[in-house]
Each structure stands twice: as structure tokens, then as C-alpha cells.
Amino acid sequence: MEKLIQQLINGLHVGSIYALIALGYTMVYGIIKLINFAHGDILMIGAFLAYFMLSSGLPIWAVIVISAILCALIGMAIEKFAYKPLRNAPRISALITAIAVSLFIQNLFMILFKPDPKPFPKTVSLGSLSLGGIRLDGITILTIVVSVALMIALEIFINKTMIGKSMKATSQDSKAASLMGININRTISVTFAVGSMLAAIGGILFSMAYPLIDPYMGTMPGLKAFVAAVLGGIGVIPGAMIGGFIMGIAESLTKAYISSQLSDAVVFGILIVVLLVKPAGLLGKNTKEKV
């Protein structure tokens, strides 16, 4: 029993990072119907920026803030230069562009900083709690708390602020929203900024737990977060969180009780099963296309 609880906690740790990244995928998809494949690479950029700032001796809270702001700017720039010109193009063009942006970022970082993994500085040494036979590592607690807090903040932001409401409006019907006087371009920019911020923080939390960073580090978490977003219902914010947690726990339990070779197969298998039963994802609404 204790072991099972320990495994669930392990799963929640990874899952909350997937959930953070999944939020960005889901928000962007909700607004412009684009799967932003470069999103996982923003996580990598966030981790790299943090690596350089920590190495130069900045305190961790400042590093998280600066890295998040810089990634927000990078996310906005990517949207402006790569996706905005294609806004009225067929969806497939934007999708291919997103893959190209992802490859571009990875290769750029490979040229700039070499492909060899770099050790991420251990700045925060948190102890660990032991409750009976269950051991809670400081980083695990921090990751889960920070992720959940950010998700709650995001829910409040979307439902209570003006810009958040205009995001919702844009995702429901962007034409009608712009007729109502909502600035669509600004709304989309803000969406990218917020999503990229969450990815950057996710990247720093990820590197604190697994202190090795390289230019490809965003690929696999990015892919799994995307699956988490689809699993929960793409475009639905609580869905992204639930999807992330399910992914993390499924992965952890598979590794523990079946085999680590099958963990990815099981996780992606769950996705297939869910999509067969509920094509719109767990919390997605089945919308009929109006013709």
C-alpha cells in the first residue's frame, strides 16, 4: 500500500509538469486551432535561460521570473513571424510551419550550445518529508504545489479578467468577437505569452528534478503534454490538467508494475482507447460542425 502511494506521488510529480505544458497547447489550440509543436521547445529555452542565469549567480526566484518573461516574448515573436502570416491559410500549412519552427529552435540551440547535455546547477536544496514509509522529496512537493497554484491562477485569469474573457470569446467565435470590438491580434499574442510562460516554468521545474539539459529535452515532454491535452479534451483548460495527471500516473504505475519498456505504449494506448470512446477527449464537448 505504501509503495502504491509512493508510486502515485511519483506519477503526480511528472504529471503536474505535463499538465503545465499541456495548458499552453490547449490554450493556443482553443484560440487559433493550431497545434503549436514548438511549444515543447519553449520549455527547453526556459531551462537553458535558467541554466545561464543560475550559473551567473542570480537567485532562483529572479531566474524563474526573468526566464518566464523572456519566454513569453519569444512565444509572442514566434506567433508574430511564423503563424500570423498564415492565419487564413489552410490549417495544414500552419501545422507544418509549427514543426519547422520546432526543428529550427532545436538546431539553433545545438549550434549555439553543442548537443552534449549540460548539468543543471543545484541551487535549491530542499529536504524531504517522511510520513511513515512514504518519502516526499522537496522538489516533488514544490513541483506539485507550483503547478496546481499556476493552474488555479490561470482559471481565475481566464474567467475574471477582461483579457481572459476576450480569450474565451475569441475561442468561441473569433469573427463575432472582433465585431464586438475585441482586439483579436492582441488576444492571440497574450495567449502565446501566457502559454510560453507556463512552459518556461515547467522547464525549470523539470530541470530541477532531472538536472540535465540538452537541446532535444523538450521533445518528449512536449509530445506527452500534447497527448495529455488531447486526452483531457483539447481546448478545455481543466481537461489539460486532468490529462496531464492521468498521463503521469499511468506512466509511473506501468514502469513500476509492468515494465518500463511498455510505459510509453500504455500511455499512448490510453489515448487511443479514450479517443475511440470519446472522440472529443474526457472533458471535450462533442460539437457538430455547422455547415
Place this chain on the structure above:
Amino acid sequence: MKFKKLLAIGMSLTLSAGLLAGCGSSGSEESDVIKIGGIAPTTGQVSVYGNAAVRGYQLAVDEYNEKGGVLGKQIELVVYDDKGDNNEAVNAYKKLVTSDKVDAIIGGVISTNTLAVAPLAAREGIPMISPTGTADDITKAGENIFRSCFTDPFQGEIVARFALEDLEAKKAAILFDQEGDYGRGLADSFEKTFSEAGGEIVAKKGFNPNDKDYKSILTEIKATNPDVIFIPAYYNSVSLVGSQIKEVGIDATLLGGDGWDGVIEIDSEAVEGGYFANHYATDDPNPVVQNFIESYKAKYDGESPKSFAALGYDAAVTLFEAMEKAGTTDKAKVVEALKATDLELVSGKTKFDEVGNPIKEVSIIQVVDGQYKLATKK
């Protein structure tokens, strides 16, 4: 339209010019240089290993050339990049043999690439020595294929014996890199040796190096309460596994193979107190070792040579000495001389067995205060 035609003609001209250039003959049979071909991944995912090996080759070549070369001729080293890819390795081999007409080959570096090239070299009878290809089958390809490193099964056996005899371990857990032959090969031979000698393997689990989270597997291992954990994997994963072992709260001695070499630069705390098998120890007082380290550091701005560099150097020296002994670069005679090798090298006193694998001691190294320390030789 006209422009397109012109372009096509121009294109085909440049192409054929390139082809013709490729067919240039490489002078007479009695050239005044000895050409040695190198195959190594100098770019790509495994370039860290390839570049270390190539630096070792180059150092040996420079030293011999300063002393007047081999058989009174200067050595010319031609290295092609295989990018860690089998097709590229075969292309590199073909280029070396057909257009550069090399007298011998040092390479490849990664086991799978070496396995791709070895059968081709065996057919041509060209002397080939792989510095670091540890997969068992490499040298079985032909009698002209040798290697400077010990094999994977041998290494796993030595570490198991060390755990039983020196650490008096009773219960061992194995956590191996399940991607590729390296981790699996070491894990299997460790398991065999350890359990046959009366030890108990309490857990044997593979992990995928691309997942960075091993806590689920480690939580399972913790429950089996092992004395030692054997982790045959490459140093990047080892550092992550090691730090998570501490996180989960397992108190066991960590053991590993030569893939650990380089782990202290990533995270020495993670493996503090652990032991691993390696080809040579930097703190070995043997003058052969110390001279090598000194000249390597002088040539490459103070960089400390990893075992891949030492093996690259050893492979080149083994080959040059065999050529000297044969008194010719004739392929068959060089192969015969290689078989009779008996040299004091950086990675230990080396002879070859009938298959072409070196017979030599293994250094067991401990990580103490974030530094490598030679614990024992087995």
C-alpha cells in the same frame, strides 16, 4: 527554357567533374607515406566519444611522425565522420579503401557502426583495429579484426566478481540501459557471474534513457533492499539515476561499467562512493600512463583524456608497432604481426587472444570526493 537547358548541362558537368576527381589514382604502390584511415563519429549524438578517440589517434600519429615515422615513412591520418550511423560508417570505409587506398583502419568507435564495417574489412583482409567497439561479435568477423578495449561480457563478469569478493555483497539489483546492446550485455553477464557464485539478484530492471524519471522503478528496487546496484549505462543517465537513488532514499553501493567515464563532470555527488570498471585510471602511477596524460594535456589545452582517448591512442600505437615489426605495410604480414602483439600500453599490458580481443587487466575506479581514484586492478 534555354536557361534551364544551360543549367542542366552545367549541373551535369560539375557532377561528372566531381566523379572524375573521385577516381583519381593515389600515386604508385611505393608511396612515401603510410596512409591510415580513421572512422569515428565526429558530429552527432555520440560525437563526444568519437572526438575523444580521434584526438587519441592524432596524438599517436604526431608522436611517431616526430620520431621519424614508421618504417622511415611519415604517417598520414585520414578520418571520415560516420555520425554514429551505420550507412555513413560503410560509406566512410568504402571511401578509405577505394579512393584513399589506406594501409590499415582504426575504427569504428561505436559498437553498431563497427559491426557494420567489420565484415567488409574481413573480406578485404585489411588490418582493422577498433579502439572502443565493445560488442562481442566485432572481432569474430575475421582474423584481421582486432580491438583495444575489453568486451562487454568480460566487463560485467569482472564487476560481479569485484562485488562478491571485495565488497562481499550478497544481494544485487541491476538497473540497465535497455536501449542498445551495451547495457543489456553487461547486465546479463553480471547476473550470470553473480548468481552462479551464490549471490542473489533481487531485481533486474531496464530503463529507457530518454525518460528522465526513474523514481517509479527505483521505488520498486528500494523494497528489495539490495547491497549493491549495478547500473550499466552511459554517464548522462548514470548521473540522473544516481541522484534519484539518493532522492528515493536507497542506501546501496553503486556499481557500473566504462560508460560511467565522464560522470563526475556532470554530477559527482550522485555517484559518490560508487565503483566502476574502466580501461585505465588517470591516477595510475605507471609512467606509460602518466606520460600519455601529460602529452595529451599539452596538445589539447589541458583537457583530461577520457578512456576513449586512451584507447584511441593505444589502437594507433598497437598498429604502428605491428607495422614496424612486420617491416612492411603488406596487409597479411601486418595482421600476423598484430596477432603477436605484446606491448605495455596506456590501458595496461596487452596481448591478443585467438579471436583478436585483448587480454589485460581491468581497472576498478572509485568516485571519492568527486574525483576518480584507482581502487584495484582485476
